[in-house]
Amino acid sequence: MVDTSALQSLLVYQSVFKGMSKSQIAWMLQASELQDFKKGEVLFERGQVLSDLFVLLTGHVKLTIPANDGERKVVALLNPGDVFGESSLVPGSTSLVKAQALDNGSMFRICVKDLGATVDRVSGLNLWLLSRLGIRIREHIHDIESVTYKSAAQRVAEYVLQQPRQGDETKLKFHKRTIASKLGLQPETLSRSLKQLVQDGLISVKGSRIKVHDEAALRALVT
Amino acid sequence: MVDTSALQSLLVYQSVFKGMSKSQIAWMLQASELQDFKKGEVLFERGQVLSDLFVLLTGHVKLTIPANDGERKVVALLNPGDVFGESSLVPGSTSLVKAQALDNGSMFRICVKDLGATVDRVSGLNLWLLSRLGIRIREHIHDIESVTYKSAAQRVAEYVLQQPRQGDETKLKFHKRTIASKLGLQPETLSRSLKQLVQDGLISVKGSRIKVHDEAALRALVT
DNA sequence: CGCCTATTTGAGCGTCGTCAATCCAGGTGG
């Protein structure tokens, strides 16, 4: 009988470490610490000195800039394969964001003190890490463009479009207030923007289920 | 007689590659291509496939999201030591930004195809690059927070504060329209915000010269 | 000295944020 759990793990690893061979992944497993987390768990706080770099394996994590009361701004919503805790790479810095799990999930922790050695041992990790950080930078640049120069409805349309879809239907994976914050909007404004798109016949909304009726028009709107 | 040009170069390198030894820097010089650029020169365009990673040595570079006519948004204003062209690290991607020189200056070009080998040869380059990319991410996160949750006057005050000062005086290194765009403002709004700060007695402005009169009040304003 | 561009100033408007009340859904416990 096959060990299904190990098999599943391998599939997860291969999709996360796209482009790395099985032996490279094996090295990776030896070189870093696997850690599970529970929904709602705080992985680190803003202002904290980080000693590890994180690689999300399963589940979702949000990076926020916290306010005294609640959260000021959702900076990123992370998916498996994303790298975070980059402040650990910058000597003398503290994290600008708080990281909190949105689901039960798991991640790698790579101790930065050992990173040089780890990278030497795991061929390809090197370029993989650089690539993932490049991706993070690109995402933030995109967000800056979006927040600065697109209207609320445009940002919402764009968000809807980039969600994975089955047929013409999408399910919002996060609370609307979380999505709103990620888009740089108030929850009220997100609500009104969605309503606008519904009235224009581009989508329909039922709770967290969204049907895309006119993808072309949505795309046109975003441009 | 000492070769002053070589001496100057060494100083530049040491301040850019902080933490790396002279021998490491020597390897770095062998491993990458040095390129000069002229003021106004376009280093790469938005949408371009990049094959090299860049390290700014001297001068300044702006990263912008271009519009059909002129520029839509200044995403970053780079100083010596900054790394850019990170899209080269992400296979199959094209640059989100256009890079243009604001001064005469120089930079390293590191061919990404050779990056694995280069990093193997230049010990420390590895962690140095990761650190610099971490810094880029942190800067973008800061900008996102700033644009989303701070008023025009606050952003301007913050910008003034973080400029290098001699005594109580600063010189704006870039055109005000460039700074405005970096701050996510229209030039008119920057002008009015500066005027506001002047009227409140916090600073005084003469062209591109700014005198800081009440640093404590400026800092309080930003918070 | 003169042109060209950057910056400033003014007036008016629109989008989105704020505050407050109501509606709804999903999770919990009986």
Place this chain on the structure above:
DNA sequence: CCACCTGGATTGACGACGCTCAAATAGGCG
């Protein structure tokens, strides 16, 4: 399995901040 209940979502009214358009002024470079 259903009713409750709490927190999320929606809707409405209103105001402010910053954008847009337009014109005047200042400043830099030939």
